[in-house]
Amino acid sequence: MCQNLNIRIHIKNKERARKEKSEDKELCCKGDIQMFTVDLQAVQTIPLLSTGANYFKTKLCVHQFTIYNEFDKNVNCYVWHEAEGGMDSNVFTSCLLDFLEKLEDKSKPIIIYSDGCCAQNRNVTLSNALQQYAITHHAEIQQKYLVVGHTQMECDSVHASIERKKKGRELYVPADFNTVINQSRLSQPYRVNYLKHTFFRDFSQINYLKSIRPGTKKGDPCVVDLRALKYTLNDGVQYKLCFDEEWNILPHYKLRPQVQHNDDLVIPGLYNQPLPISKRKYEDLQDLKRMIPADYHSFYDNLPTQ
Template identity: 40%
Template sequence: MQFTAILKKQKISIHHPRKDQCDICSGFKVGTIDDEEYRNHIKRKDDARVAKRAAKESANSEKLVITMDLQSVLVCPKTNASSMYYKQKLQVHNFTIYELNKGDVHLYVWHEANGGVSSNEFTSCIADYISKISNSYKHVVLISDGCNYQNRNKVLASTLSDLAKTKSIVIEQLFLAKGHTMMEADSVHATLEQYFKPPINSPADYIARMRLARSKQPYNVNVIHYGFFLKYDDLNTNLSSLRPGKKRAIQLLLTFVK
């Protein structure tokens, strides 16, 4: 008690990291990562942040800039009863899109009985969002982490290519460096966590609290049914790989060896 009183008097608090620490930065501190790898990592981090800042500042009536991320798994039911920890729970997913232009937020929410967390689900959400944006936007920048099944795969890239042609717009993806993916979408998740205090008995409880989380500029909550998701990976994708040059080089090498 005395220790806590002194900390309060001196206005000192103990910082608890909200996110996992970067593996490379942590490895460098303990000596398992060499200087060159660490310097390249920091350069990629700084370059990505500069690009993100430039994209944010360039947002205007014709250029839409968004950040997007999946919130940590929400379990349902959520109670303070210790025995419930060992019970089977339903997983609820919240994919968040934050518009840097005006601060509008779009939440795509579903539970595991309606969909999983494959490229199909995230491509369906992003395609639905872009298809509904104002026709005044001629350029869209998507800022996210480099998670493969969410944002960095040929399924999403092919769909975005088709959308760009259909809407006659430019769609650009910006990936932040792994371990340093602080985005405005994360602030939405931090706000929501304050409203997700137990008890929560059903997915509907999560959804109701999401709609109450920001009174001045409410979140746009899209409750997703299984019929919403399309199997984009079964469609004929116009991109066979995100790195066609490397894949082509491998094919030529195999041909040469044969």
């Protein structure tokens, strides 16, 4: 009986989240809001070779973070490999904030849909950065999270088209993956941002929030229970545990006037140098060079190693 009840609640939450997204999409099509969906593509491994001899070799991991504009269908792809950046919250925050800062129109409310992955989309680092953005630009931003197991979004079609274009091809270096992305939609090509370690920023000095947990004591709701967050100039950071409830102020929010009025706040770099790969991976990549054209060998020779 209890299991059936949980299933019904899960289905209800899924349908409500889909309804919320559909309603926001209508507002976006009318031009009332700006709406984006964001997601990380499955990890790519480079080099991608047709020969089976490389199967047991460790390869370089390449990451691709997708931002899909629901209004004009433009797609921004942020691409980096593991020697240039990691997979922590500062990395994903750097990508999203770079995109938001480049928006031509910052006056309309912004709604961002994603899954609930804590490292990418539901963490205090991103929330602090979005609150700083809301204050600096007098903007309103909402993050909305789809239900686990039902996170299909427009980004998925982007990833699928990239995978189709990649099929049957050999990719020797990460830049070859950028070419695949550029060719995956000819009518409106995806925009590729190929990132170096100098791109990523450290947002830890922004501290409106110590935590985005909506509760303060044992038994209270946790971060994974959040369904939506809202960032505004005057009302702080607010949350919802379900889409039908009213907005509530996060208990850990603290307005900091010295940050609020500092429009020249400089966010330091996250890395001082490229990230070293493991010795074993470096050796495997060196061994794989015999299957790669010589023009690409210098890329692997210059990778930092432990």
